[in-house]
Amino acid sequence: MKATKLIxxxxxxxxxxxxxxxxxxxAGTIAVVGKFLTMPETVDVGYQPTQPxxxxxxxxxxxxxxxxxxxxxxxxxxxxxxxxxxNTCMVCHxxxxxxxxKLAAIRQAFADPNKPVQWTKVHKLPDFVYxxxxxxxxxxVSCVSCHGRVxxxxxxxxxxxxxxxxxxxxxxxxxxxxxxxxxxTKLDWTPPAGTTxxxxxxxxKNENKIHPPVENCAGCHx
Amino acid sequence: MQAVxxxxxxxxxxxxxxxxxxEGEQSFxxxxxxxxxxxxDKTPRNWYIAFAISxxxxxxxxxxxxxxxxxxxxxxxxxxxxxxxWDITNFVFWIGIGHAGTLISAILFLFRQKxxxxxxxxxxxxxxxxxxxxxxxxxxxxGRIWLAYWLFPLPYNQGMWPNFRSPLEWDxxxxxxxxxxxxxxxxxxxxxxxxxxxxxxxxxxRQMIYGIFSLGWRGxxxxxxxYEVAYLILAGISTPLVLSVHSIVSFDFAVSKLPGWxxxxxxxxxxxxxxxxxxxxxxxxxLVARWALNLQHLITMYHLEVMNKIMLVTGSIVGYAxxxxxxMAWYSGNMYEKFTFFNRAFGPYAWAxxxxxxxxxxxxxxxxxxxxxxxxxxxxxxxxVINIGMWFERFVIIATxxxxxxxxxxxxxxxxxPVDILTFAGTFGLFMTLFLLFIRFVPVIALAEVKAVLAxxxxxxxxxxxx
Numbered sequence: 001m002k003a004t005k006l007i008x009x010x011x012x013x014x015x016x017x018x019x020x021x022x023x024x025x026x027a028g029t030i031a032v033v034g035k036f037l038t039m040p041e042t043v044d045v046g047y048q049p050t051q052p053x054x055x056x057x058x059x060x061x062x063x064x065x066x067x068x069x070x071x072x073x074x075x076x077x078x079x080x081x082x083x084x085x086x087n088t089c090m091v092c093h094x095x096x097x098x099x100x101x102k103l104a105a106i107r108q109a110f111a112d113p114n115k116p117v118q119w120t121k122v123h124k125l126p127d128f129v130y131x132x133x134x135x136x137x138x139x140x141v142s143c144v145s146c147h148g149r150v151x152x153x154x155x156x157x158x159x160x161x162x163x164x165x166x167x168x169x170x171x172x173x174x175x176x177x178x179x180x181x182x183x184x185t186k187l188d189w190t191p192p193a194g195t196t197x198x199x200x201x202x203x204x205k206n207e208n209k210i211h212p213p214v215e216n217c218a219g220c221h222x
Numbered sequence: 223m224q225a226v227x228x229x230x231x232x233x234x235x236x237x238x239x240x241x242x243x244x245e246g247e248q249s250f251x252x253x254x255x256x257x258x259x260x261x262x263d264k265t266p267r268n269w270y271i272a273f274a275i276s277x278x279x280x281x282x283x284x285x286x287x288x289x290x291x292x293x294x295x296x297x298x299x300x301x302x303x304x305x306x307x308w309d310i311t312n313f314v315f316w317i318g319i320g321h322a323g324t325l326i327s328a329i330l331f332l333f334r335q336k337x338x339x340x341x342x343x344x345x346x347x348x349x350x351x352x353x354x355x356x357x358x359x360x361x362x363x364x365g366r367i368w369l370a371y372w373l374f375p376l377p378y379n380q381g382m383w384p385n386f387r388s389p390l391e392w393d394x395x396x397x398x399x400x401x402x403x404x405x406x407x408x409x410x411x412x413x414x415x416x417x418x419x420x421x422x423x424x425x426x427x428r429q430m431i432y433g434i435f436s437l438g439w440r441g442x443x444x445x446x447x448x449y450e451v452a453y454l455i456l457a458g459i460s461t462p463l464v465l466s467v468h469s470i471v472s473f474d475f476a477v478s479k480l481p482g483w484x485x486x487x488x489x490x491x492x493x494x495x496x497x498x499x500x501x502x503x504x505x506x507x508x509l510v511a512r513w514a515l516n517l518q519h520l521i522t523m524y525h526l527e528v529m530n531k532i533m534l535v536t537g538s539i540v541g542y543a544x545x546x547x548x549x550m551a552w553y554s555g556n557m558y559e560k561f562t563f564f565n566r567a568f569g570p571y572a573w574a575x576x577x578x579x580x581x582x583x584x585x586x587x588x589x590x591x592x593x594x595x596x597x598x599x600x601x602x603x604x605x606x607v608i609n610i611g612m613w614f615e616r617f618v619i620i621a622t623x624x625x626x627x628x629x630x631x632x633x634x635x636x637x638x639x640p641v642d643i644l645t646f647a648g649t650f651g652l653f654m655t656l657f658l659l660f661i662r663f664v665p666v667i668a669l670a671e672v673k674a675v676l677a678x679x680x681x682x683x684x685x686x687x688x689x
Contacts, residue, residue, distance in 0.1 A: 007420070007429050007430060007433045008430075008433060035377060035379070038379060039379050040379065163379055163380065163381075164379070164380035164381055164382070165379060165380055165381025165382075166381075168380075168381045168382070169381070
């Protein structure tokens, strides 16, 4: 019997082993990229665009204690939380700091209402999500649950992931976020001594029959 | 001398004696030649013609599916009240066809039915291609095909999981397991034969490609031992799949509360029907293949006859199930159930029901006659009739149960759209394309196993048949 020549060169052995390692690495990369690098926690949290006007929530809402609804007037009346027009600013700023350079854009918009200030939206939801501010705010979900401590932010930043898993987490256990309606805009609210937030939340949930959609897709996606 | 000759004649007259599984004067080398030549010879012109037609069909399928993706699932004819129509009919039809392959390869292997060796390779290939055709329908019925991976329970970032209580989700597991195990089983069985082709290869290219797929097989004792164990394990894993896959497919209907679907007889009824339709498809393909590839000595009349007997048995089981459904509809005393079955046989879809009944229950009964079950033109005809009938069975179950349910004001009548029809025709194109490629590049007969049968047969022919 004549010796047959090998079909494949010897380095094929190494190549096969390396390709197995490569396949494992590829699978691992796909898993890591697919899961962790595309998470809203990774991609969206920390978004902090520069705004056309250096407005400080920390100063207005925090130190001066203005209510959120002074500017965002529709938050408990409509699905959409209104961004204030320049008129709202000028209620005070016709008298206070009326010549400040930082307010130039506001004065311009006030003079010509057809050219409002182009604020950059920070907290964005996909267009297939129907979110209602009215329902959440009147149900007893505080601004802080989704927007964080805006009253401590010099420049507003997205602090919560706003992803579906995060929404669902609260929809499953709304008692962890509910508080009496009158404290909804009080971002530093703490439960009175002797009670916990969960106890109060559970009471509100049962009294007001709060059942957020969990398994009903059409609750948020119509 | 006279006495010895008589002694040899006795087994031939024994009615229980089985005819040889391999006909003619054969040796290992003639078998290798007969099977390898199919792959190694110049591609015949008829193959090109058949392949061109099949590829055209596949392209039509691609076009129809592309049209669906860009337009929406509405291009199919299903709409309320018949929300499931040809898509699920075709899905169940193709999945069912696959079952014969698994039955032949796994169950008949465990029961030591040697006659399986001539047909198991092609039947398993048929299983794989049928599963591929079947998977298209639920895959595209989700509408947004690019999100079809949501069928699988993975830790998605939106925190949602498929509904584990839904039989449709069980289907995902059943069919994907079935596809994977069938592929592994087929491939493991192929390795020694691919090595044979590698060793016979005349060009470097063929040698390399068959060399890669035969995974360094050298036919050593150790290789054979591992191979046999792996094959046995895979046969063991596949065996429950023969029963489970179509049981779960039947749950898609049986778990719902619709009269005509909500029946406990569905799992065994579906499994029998699947094996029935699968054997009919194997028969259609094998009759053409043995003629076109000159394999009459390997796929003998005995093989064909045994398959016809299986069709007779499974066809009778299916006929029993049809009758039992009617009995239960009456015996249940449930007016909706009664109406559904009355409507099935005498309503607007009576034509479909009686087509199904004639094809599936009446036609296989002809196989009681030895003359008919050994007539090749007749069995070819019946095998096609059975496939038509089994397609109608799924259509009848799905459409007649849905089109008239509880609210008469919502009754309707399903008509397929042209896209429905062309898509279904296109899956036949895909199926035949894959099958023709298989015939051209892979040994159609499990060579190593057939050789084992030959060795056994020659051993017996020495005259000491007792052991």
